[in-house]
Amino acid sequence: MIGALYNGISGLTAFQKALNTESNNIANVNTAGYKADNVTFADMLYQNGGVGMGSTIQSVQKSFTQGNLKVTGNPYDMAVDGKGFFMVQGNREEIYFTRAGDFRMGTDGTLQTAGGMNVMGFVTSPTPQITATNPLSTQFNSDFSKYLGSQVVFENDKTITFNARATDYVASSYTDPSTQSGDGYKTAGIKVSDIEALAADYRQKLSELAPVLIEPGTPSTTQLSSVMFSDYSSKVASSSDYMEIFVGNNVLRQIFDTDAQTTLKKLSDQISSIKGLTSSVDVTTGELRVESLIPGQKVVVGSAKINDDDYLVNTTDATKGNGIAAVESSKVALQAAVERAGAEFLEIVNMVDYSNAAALQVDKIQLKLDNIGVSDNGFGTPEVVNGVILMNQNGHSFVVGKVSTAYFNDLHSLNPIGDNLYGKTLASGEPIYAGDLNSVKNNLLEMSNAELGSSLTNLMVYQRAFEANSKAITTSDEFLNIAIQLKK
Template sequence: MISALYNGMSGLGSFQKALNTQSNNIANINTVAYKTDRISFVDMMYQNRMGKGTATVEVQKNFKEGDYKLTNNPYDLAIEGTGYFVVYDPEKDEIYYSRAGDFKKSVDGFLVTQTGEHVRGIPAAVTGDMIMNEDFPNFMASQIIKSATSVQSVNVRATDYNSSATDEIDPVTGIKTKESSAIIADIELLKADYRKKLQAYANNPTNAGTAPTNQVTAITVADYATQLNDANDSVSVTVNNTKYTQNFEGDAETTMQFLAAKIAKAEGVKDASFDPATGTITVDTLIPGENIKINSLLVNDTAYTSIATTAAVAGSGEAAMNSSYAALEAAMTRANAELTQVVTDITIPPKGTATTGVTVDVDGYGDLQLNLTELGISDNQFSNFMVDDGIIYMVQGDNKYAIAKIPTVAFNNESGLVPEGGRLFKGTKDAGEPINADYGSKVVGKTIELSNSNMGESLVELMTFQRAYEANSRSITTADEFLNIAIQLKK
């Protein structure tokens, strides 16, 4: 009978803990990324094959993924698959792990949890000068370049070349060799070419490639001095199916110089210069690696065949992209304007696999600054936050900057993590070293993971524990009655 009392008391204590555990699950039914508690019971030691009651061992977490909810809040993130976010408490100087991704931007620009811990990740290395300010109003290019080992963003802006470009005039002859409108048109062509080659490089970022060359064409009228004598004479040449004709003006040399100036205005032509000693107009093309068509040289309706062309070489990959940028930069200088470029580079660590996990040094992760002003990119701190496949992008106008990666980490023994409250877990030796979880997880934006607590199951468990508690209290009452009867019999 004494044993029955102790058995009932052990049951009361155990089911009280069970009620506490299940009530905690119900209380956290709406807690973002909450993981359900599960209590385990064990029977106690036996004597003469008679049990001595029950006890609880430990409360374990059920780490099953909860459902996902689309919130359209840009700072809400969820992990699809295994893994945890890494967060840092600056007050305690401690690293924690969490599945809760309802983040926010702090007043000083960092990505933080709702309770103020800093989200840790891999910040981008930023090279280049500040490009988003009033000095560089013109958007030129923006490109994201992804490879297995890095994510880069390349952004280019320019000063107002439409206002700064001026006509080019030969200081000796006074001939207008390049009009400002042609210089601006050249910039637009080179801008389009740079974007195209930047995109081509982004499609194959491991291709170092080869540098392109420009087409050079020599148009020679060796006897121009005897053929161009008066107003009845003229010389013409066709560039890209457009015929450029120059009537006699001043003298033969001046006439040829005026023709060169007209050719210089043609689309795809960088420069055209005349050498009076040889009677040759040398035409340099504008876009590296691209050819233009120059033919049909006529002097007073007499066809000349003295057009010699060294064809361009197209080039490829990164080298072609760099050559295109250099050509664009030169054209901007010609327009009394300036380019500025900023490159961000995020190193992507090895992913490993579920069976060959790659250990990560979470202490080497850094806080994630979101303000472009603090990153030295823009003088405007306001930008749009977005996440794609774990990469944080900040968008201002047409420019898109990759500024950080949010990594996820996993543990070989997830149950070894210790819950600390606030939806945080502490790493332990039992959990093992954190490993890169990117092999089996994906960070998605504008989404949160819900609690995996099930209201129906919890209520059923709650009623079961309640009935068990009542039954154990009844066993104590019954044992007490038996004990009183035995005492009365002895009297």
């Protein structure tokens, strides 16, 4: 009878803990990233006589099954779809692990948890790669009002963003002086047209990088055509004489003007007035050169004449090129065109490299663009692509970091410390990079994996078991009372 009392007491204790555990699951049914606790029972040690000693809680273990993903509309909210945890940094720089992705931008511009801990990941190179007309121009500001191009390139182990702008080349563009006739002479309007054509080529070559891994590649070259009008000075002498050449879809004819040299120069100027082309002459030898400003562009040049006499056109074909080298060729040509229009060019290339992600060498992620030195305006609209964080501003996308995730061989040995945080233990082992085991999605939160129906059912079962054990105690007490009365 005394044993029955102890059995009942052990049952009360065990089911009280079970009730507490299940009520905690119910209380956290709407907590982001919460992992439900599962209770397992065990019978206690037997006495020598074989009499049982009641029940006890064998273990209370977290269930790390995937919770449902809820759309929140908050661009900083993230969810781990698959195995792994976000890594966050405590006040003493210790690293904790969580499934709760309700993040925000902190006052210092870093990505933080709702509790103010820094979210850890792989960050941008300390210094972006800058190409600028003015060496003092290192970030975009209001002076760079003209968009030229932007591209995000995802590789297996890095993300690179290319962004280029210019100052107002429409306002600064000017017509070349008349003394430049025959030597790439261009009006202000044609210079603007050249920039727009070259910017389109720059964007096209950038876009060709995106679907494939970045390779060094080969540079693009420009087409160069030449005609030797060696006897032009004797053939272009009166108003009935003319010089003619077929360029692209245009038949360009220059009637005699003033003298042979002026006529040749003006024919060259007609070519230079075509968007994306430039021309120059050597009045001594009579050579006329036609060059495409756009690397890789092919242009039909032929049917050169003086009056009815034909002249041979020699052409060195353009090569399209590929990879980074082709982009570089296009950028150089675009920068030159911008500067010919009296404007400034600025390209910023920044990168997040996670090729050594397995080492988990992580840092806090800075979101403000002025703090990473790419724009004087710190704020942009966040976009997350499988953990890679981009900040979008004025048509540009800047990569600022990649959220890191980690996994453990023994999840059940992690130390739950509250606030949806877990700490590593000796039994759990060291964290392992989990980027290949999951995907990180934005505008979503992983909700609690506690199942309300199951928890309520368990709660009723535990309640009835608690009542049954209390009944066992009262029944044993009654038997003891009868025994005591009989002895009297």
